[in-house]
Structures are given as C-alpha cells and as structure tokens.
Amino acid sequence: MSKKQKAIPNRNSSNNRVKRVALLLESDMAFDRGIARGIGDYIRNNTGWIILMDPMTKVSMEGLQHWQPDGIITSIHLPAIKEIAQLKNIPTVGFGSYSEELDGNLKFPIVTSDQHAIGRMAAQHFINNGIRNFAFCGGNENAPWCTQRRDGFTEELAKHEFSCNFDEPDFDETISMPEAVRSLGKWLDSLPKPSGVFVFFDGWARWVLDACVVKQINVPQEISVLGVDNDRWLCELSQPMLSSIDVNVRKAGHTTAELLDSIMKEQAAPAPLTHIAPSEVVARDSSSYMNFDDPEVAFALRYIKEHACDPISTADVLKVTGMSNSTAYRKFMKAIGRSIHNEIQRIQMDRIKDLLITTNLNVSAIAHRAGFDNVRYLTQVFRDLTGQTPTEYRRKQSTPKVS
Secondary structure (H helix, E strand, O other): OOHHHHOOOOOOOOOOOOEEEEEEOOOOOHHHHHHHHHHHHHHHHOOOEEEEOOOOOOOOHHHHHHHOOOEEEEEOOOOOHHHHHOOOOOOEEEEOOOOHHHHOOOOOOEEEEOHHHHHHHHHHHHHHOOOOOEEEEOOOOOOHHHHHHHHHHHHHHHHOOOOOEEOOOOOOOOOOHHHHHHHHHHHHHHOOOOEEEEEOOHHHHHHHHHHHHHOOOOOOOOEEEEEEOOOHHHHHHOOOOOEEEEOOHHHHHHHHHHHHHHHHOOOOOOOOEEEEOOOEEEOOHHHOOOOOOOHHHHHHHHHHHHHOOOOOOHHHHHHHHOOOHHHHHHHHHHHHOOOHHHHHHHHHHHHHHHHHHHOOOOHHHHHHHOOOOOHHHHHHHHHHHHOOOHHHHHHHHOOOOOO
8 A cells, every 4th residue: 555545634623623534334234333323322412523434335545535534433354454554644443353363453442342241141141041051152253252252151150160062163164054054953952951052143143043943952942042242133033033142332332433532632542442341131032941940930030020120029929939938038049049139129120221221211210110119219229239320320331222
C-alpha cells in the first residue's frame, strides 16, 4: 500500500463540528449488526455524528480515501484489517473476538467479549437446570476465543466437581453440513443421557440439533443444547428453538462508539482492551428440560420458574409440594446449593435485569412486573445481590431499547 493511502487527511479541526465516522463491518454477521445497533443507541443520545458505511460493498482503502472520515469503527476480522491498522492520523476503535496471538499487532483500542464469562454462564445454566453430564462442542474452530469459551465452561464445572466430554471431529478443516451432522450424530450418540451440550456458537448449535433429529435423540430430554450469540434468525428457525447466550453485543457497540468519541474529543486515552460481559442466557426449548433425581425438587423448581414474579413466597412453594420447611431446605441445598427463597430471588433478579436492559420502563414498573410491591425493597435486594442499584446496572449494561 502506498504512503498516500496510509495518510488519510485528518479533518478533525474542531471538536464542535459534525464528525464523519466510518463504520466497517460485515453486515451479514449477526454480531456486527448488533454492534451497529449499539452504535445507533449511542449517537441518538450523543448527536453530532454522520455514519459512513456501505453494507453492500467490501471495505476498500480507496473508499476510505473518498470518505475522509474523522474516525473509524471497524471489525478486527475484516480481510483489510492490516491495512486499516496502518492508517495514520485517524482515531480508530475495533471490535470482535480478540486474542493476543492473532490480533496483538493491532495498536488501537479494541472492545471484545469476555469469553471465559460466556463459558461460565453456560455451565451455570445447565447446572441450574439439574444437568449432571456435560459436553463441549467446538466444531472445527481452533481460534483462541473458542478455546477460552471452552476453558470458562470446564473451569466452572470443575468448581462443582463435574467433568466434561469433548467433541473430537473426524473430518478435515474444510467441511460440509452433511459431514458435520454425521460426525456430530456419532458423538452425541456416545454421550451419557441426559447431557448438557455447550456449543461454541449458534451456527454449529443448529447442526447439533439437526444431528439429534437424524439420530432420533430427544431434545431437551436426552440432549440439552445451548449456543452463543443469540442470533434470532438462527435460533428461531431451529427445531426446537435454540437457547443461546446473549453476549451483550449491543452494549459492546455502545461502548465502542463511546470510546471513539472520547478519542476524537482528545479526552483520556482508553485502555487497549475493554471486555464486555455476557448479559444472559436466552432460554428457549432446546435447553428447557429440568432434570433432578428428586421429583419434589424438580416440581418445585418448575413451579418457581413459572410463578416467581407473580409473586410467590417460600410458603407457597411448600404448600404446592407438601414438603416441610426443613425437608425442602435440605433437599434444595443438596440439589442446587440454594434455598427456596434464594431461588425465587434469582429468577426475579434475572427478570429485572432483562427488563432493565431491553426496555425503558422505570424502576417502579419493573418492580411490579418482577413481583415487588416496594421499589425501595427491590433496590435494596438488587444492590445486595449485584453490588449496583437498578439504575446503575442499566447505565452500565446498555442504552435501553423502547418497549
């Protein structure tokens, strides 16, 4: 690339004028589209940007020359990323699945997912559903971010003294869908039943579900499946619908825009890496089965899951199950390590977090929907469990969407 291409003119002569920001992404990727939505959240509340992008055209240095942007937000996985990284005199922030091995040469700030936290969340989801056999499917992906998700998963399982089975592909690096489904079916057949299978991303999780159909394996009764990215197009077209971890990509997009804005305004330099924690497991049919050896505990947990926000109390659960308080406490602590009261609060807190992130409802309305009559009490419980008030949590997680 020529020196002329590396030195796009810096148009940033005034901090007050409209800024032209080039958004370089792969529009056919759900993750990248989520980033774009988060950037939109930011600029709606922080005016003064024009977004420059052409989702139908591959990124070219000639295109950037023509745009003469004041700043760049870019996927770090673009084929042209090495050329983009060599540009001079233009603020740049990247996003994507970062690893030191592959991306350590990029010298601009990068917003990335907390891959270990994603794996830990997957393990907790299966454990909370009573699964006691576990497996990880990494397909044919050898990238460090996939390994980090696997490690987070197995490390969390180890804390609870559980082990994990691993898919060992019997195919080459290049693979077709029929080959993948055949190989996965053979592996799934060998797993103990029921098993919780954590798949490194939604695309392969759909193939796992297809393999279950071919092998006539019941989902979720025999194999419970969880993917990553919460790509609704993939998840809702799956049969059954696929459960998936929301990696909080909209928050990542908002943070990316916020960092670029601070650089263009010549404020404090951001950290080289910003990790975004996943927000939640979006539970659908593929992981809905709750398996517990004790039928009373299994019934009680399903009742709590369905009615926690009505609201209900420990006394209500004891009434429908017929257990005494002491018996229920002993059984619950053995099965999930929490009391009935704590499990009710866990479901309520998950509901509150979801409403804080996905709506613009005020805290009073959210309290009502989560089964709390008193906003002050909700705030106290939420702070005790999360270390933040609901308002602080909302502000740190995302710019809320309109309900």
